[in-house]
Amino acid sequence: MGMTRGFYIGRFQPFHNGHYNMVERIAEDVDELVLGIGSAGDSHSTRNPFTAGERIMMITKSLVEFDLVTYAVPIEDLERNSVWVSHVQSMSPDFDIAYSNNPLVIQLFREAGVDVRQSPMFNRDVLEGTELRERMIADENWERLVPDPVVDVVEEANGIERLQMVNDSDSNGQ
Numbered sequence: 001m002g003m004t005r006g007f008y009i010g011r012f013q014p015f016h017n018g019h020y021n022m023v024e025r026i027a028e029d030v031d032e033l034v035l036g037i038g039s040a041g042d043s044h045s046t047r048n049p050f051t052a053g054e055r056i057m058m059i060t061k062s063l064v065e066f067d068l069v070t071y072a073v074p075i076e077d078l079e080r081n082s083v084w085v086s087h088v089q090s091m092s093p094d095f096d097i098a099y100s101n102n103p104l105v106i107q108l109f110r111e112a113g114v115d116v117r118q119s120p121m122f123n124r125d126v127l128e129g130t131e132l133r134e135r136m137i138a139d140e141n142w143e144r145l146v147p148d149p150v151v152d153v154v155e156e157a158n159g160i161e162r163l164q165m166v167n168d169s170d171s172n173g174q
């Protein structure tokens with residue numbers, strides 16, 4: 001078979017070991033992988049603390065060890081789900097298979113005729129962005145739930161202090 005390119009989108013707030021395990025799985029199927037940085041315009045909020053650039057650093061540094069060509073492409077949100085797949089395709093290198101465990105994303109790709117594959121959830125009780133952000137806010141242990149380079153990126157961005165600050169103002173109703 002020829003070269004296969006996959007596409008995997010997430011908000012990656014932050015990129016954690018569940019995402020890493022999913023890439024490990026995907027790497028068995030494809031030669032190249034596009035990582036879509038979802039909600040790319042969002043940052044500095046409790047749900048989306050990190051910028052697209054910071055998330056690109058987390059992903060690029062975490063995936064260097066794979067025998068896989070990777071591209072990180074920021075994808076901003078749209079008001080219209082009905083044209084979202086075209087929007088993604090307009091920003092990304094061409095891909096053969098989309099990977100997601102998000103039901104809306106799966107449905108939109110399938111309706112647009114794109115081949116979609118799911119993976120099992122890895123250790124979902126702790127490997128979840130929401131859980132990680134809660135631990136960061138509470139100064140609880142989160143470092144072992146992410147690839148080592150992500151710890152450095154969070155530190156460089158002063159991410160814990162930022163998340164604690166924006167969480168304070170978010171929960172005070174801005």
Ligand SMILES: Nc1ncnc2c1ncn2[C@@H]1O[C@H](COP(=O)(O)OP(=O)(O)OP(=O)(O)O)[C@@H](O)[C@H]1O
Nearest residue numbers: 010011012018100101102121122124127128129130
């Ligand atoms: N532990 C995991 N194992 C396998 N896939 C995962 C895991 N966590 C997230 N994913 C999948 O990775 C993609 C991107 O996930 P996303 O960036 O929303 O992370 P999340 O952990 O679900 O974060 P949040 O709690 O912030 O929504 C989605 O398809 C999601 O289902």
Ligand SMILES: NC(=O)c1ccc[n+]([C@@H]2O[C@H](COP(=O)(O)O)[C@@H](O)[C@H]2O)c1
Nearest residue numbers: 009010011038039077078080081084102
């Ligand atoms: N209408 C839209 O803009 C639209 C539709 C579906 C998914 N998305 C984005 O795709 C990403 C999906 O990633 P998650 O699986 O991490 O939720 C998110 O950033 C989400 O906002 C956007």
